Amino acid sequence: MPTRLVVVLLAALLLLAGCIRVQGTPMPGEAGPLRGRAVFGDLNTVDYCSLFQPAPLRAINARTGPAESSFLTCTVDVATASGPVVLTIGYLDDAEHSQFAGNVNEVRALPRELSVRSYDTYEPGWCFKYLLFSDGVNLEVAARGEGQARETLCLVAGAAVDGVRQNIVTGKVEWLTFRQNSLGRTDACSLARADEVAAIVGAAAAPWQPLIGHWCQWGGAQADAPSVKIEYALHDVRTPGSPAYDDAIGGRQARVVPLAAGYCAVESPHIAFTENDPYAIEIISVYAYLPGVPDACPVARRLAELIWPRLPPTPR
Template structure:
């Protein structure tokens, strides 16, 4: 909110009149920072969301291979040891844990918030004035390192401060995806909600599309109830020499790898198919679409059957694999 410095009426000696005042904006207070400063959220280059010197006060930083369309991974050297930070995932504030707490405020009515302290990775979020949140997750590259939590969290906070500076300066980087890139699609639009509801029992209204439109979820987050996701992400060409990855199968005309993992409490099946090389890749990464089905361990249904059915609904709406 803009404050105003108002010139109060001055009673002049020997004169009963007042001097008129003029409202003057206080230039020291930044205008609210909203998602508008990011432009088209779908085409943001997550590795271009931070200011160039973001980690200069901590140590050397380098960009690692892309694994996501939504965030960027940096390795930052802290006292000779690497801390990895994944930064850039956009979330609605409603997706954050209820017990996040404020770390500090930044200009533009922006908050830096944290998840409760644990022994796991350090998670911080930059929450803009309109509720759009930017995620940063930092953890040591080697679990045996001697860095303390404050040093690791310092990397996460520096990253988000860099995002804030870039957003304020209007230097967030975008890219122009190829016509047949998955980036040009919205995953929620590829699966008819009513049909998915009929097959899974998940209410059509229980659909969450993340702001950058690379991830869609039907059902609640977490592992206590069934949910289905359709994500666009980045990976490397599979070159399995051990035989641990099953051979691709045909699903709606696209080669699709189907993988099941399970424990006593949860069953998860992923079905994914490849597309074109990822234009922003640095190690020959490619675009991928993946259906992920999660069922509680007590659910007797086959998650891979649901994954194949969901992929069969979505794949025909994708651009031809590797095509134009």
């Protein structure tokens, strides 16, 4: 393990190039409960791909593609005998906010007061597992695959959870350092006040307070209630079919994406995630969900007009 001085010097040098990764230290052996806040430290900068380990997937005869890191998740394409599965690891949050009330299918106790809660019948084509720490912090591991059997999806998600736990115990957690003006340095909940959102939506919109600042939601306490969400993501512009941002909203390039009746998103590109890779671009999206309203896009546009000028500046 590098000395503290070497780590600091490397960080200082690499910071000039943008996003860097700093590795943690092994968690002590069977020495008491594992607390999520102690394991992960600064929850906003966790590199979720440092938690992924391909060996448990190989043990179930699955092949894995490259792990792709983003603000909220690590995404891995998994090839199984019955077809493709998309695996995501991320969304650190308080269990009270992130788990599905009343739908748990299985709870598996692990050493050091860890547990795994499985939600394999919540939605067809998905299997959700949550690694729950002793302080109530949990990590979501999800597998999705169109037409895939529930057993296959949960086998993939379960193998991924085993790998995550091994990496945590052996100190392989890593953290990111965001570039100047990265979205990662801005708490999404600071971009709008509840009264501003309510005035645009036309309904009360109390904010949720997630543990990490890369997303925020107002309203939506009930499934049929209006809600607004801001979320940060990464997109590789070399991906075939990459969107064109040919609209102008709030002084920025943007695109409006109708998703369904009463559901609309507005997206805008920001800056490259690192200076070394100009193709991985930070994206901010604002979502408006208005049950009973045929077209939520005018509201989503107004929200973007409010929020975009408050974002960190981009190079001209």
